[in-house]
Amino acid sequence: MPSLESDTTPTRQEKENPGLKMALELGPLLVFFFANLRGEWLVSKFPALSALGGPLLVATGLFMAATVISLIVSKIVFKHLPVMPFVSGIVVMIFGGLSIWLQDETFIKMKPTIVNTLFGVTLLIGLLFGKSLLGYVFNAAFQLTDEGWRKLTLRWGIFFLFLAVLNEVVWRNFSDAVWVNFKVWGTMPITIAFTLAQMPLIMKHSLEPKSEDGK
Structure with a gap:
């Protein structure tokens, strides 16, 4: 079993290599x-890539390879696999493989929908059972009251579902180029903006760090 840690549990190597x-x-x-963007050029330079299909499927194959390499390097350098990239990587392999095998781009376009729905539903179901699962991911970054974790978990659960719906709207109603641009340049800024918007809640419900004697 690979060693999985939360995305905010920094190892010494992560502190020394934040850029990597x-x-x-x-x-x-x-x-x-x-x-x-350069699918046709890549196929002209590396004809073997044409076996994957059109530009989007060529990009999908290279995306899968890059994801595997990224996870391997993360494991070697940082000594663990971050949970969210690991889960996302598994879905990339499954849906990317289906897209290439069946020559159907729908599967890779639905990958963000599946991943975000999985995270969102997991967080919200956890709340129904009285578990603020987000605390297991972010507790190395900050300490919150139980109420704070519940509120933050609820917000992130809803946000993940929002991203899932947004991905469906974009890929079903716009061109491949628009969807790819949204996936790369749209999702990240939206997520960063949402994260920053949670800081008032985090500050309000933060706990004072305990001293070494536990007081």
Whole structure:
């Protein structure tokens, strides 16, 4: 079993190489974007890629390869696999593989929908059973009251479902180029803006760090 840790549990290596950590997380998306943009050129230079299909499927194949490389390097350098990229990587392999095998781009377009729905539903079901699962992911970054974790978990659960719906709207109603641009350049700024918007709640419900004697 791979060692899975939360995305906010920093190892010594992560503290020393924050740029590499960001590159490993964003790298596969950038490979996907540029491979789709220059798909025909890549096929002309590497004819074997034509076996994958059209530009979007060529980009999908390279995205899958880049994702595997990213996870392997993360495991070697940082000594663990972050939970969310690991889960996302599994879905990339499944839906990307289906897209190429069946020559149907629908599967890779639905990947963000599946991943975000999975995260959102998991968080909300956890709340129904009295578990603020987000606390297991972010408790290394900050300590909150039980009420704070519940509110933050609810917000993130709803936000993940919002991203799932938004992805469906974009890929079903716009061109492949628009969807790829949204996936790479739209989702990240939206997520960053949402994260920053949670800071007042985090500050309001933060607990004072305990001293070494537990007081």
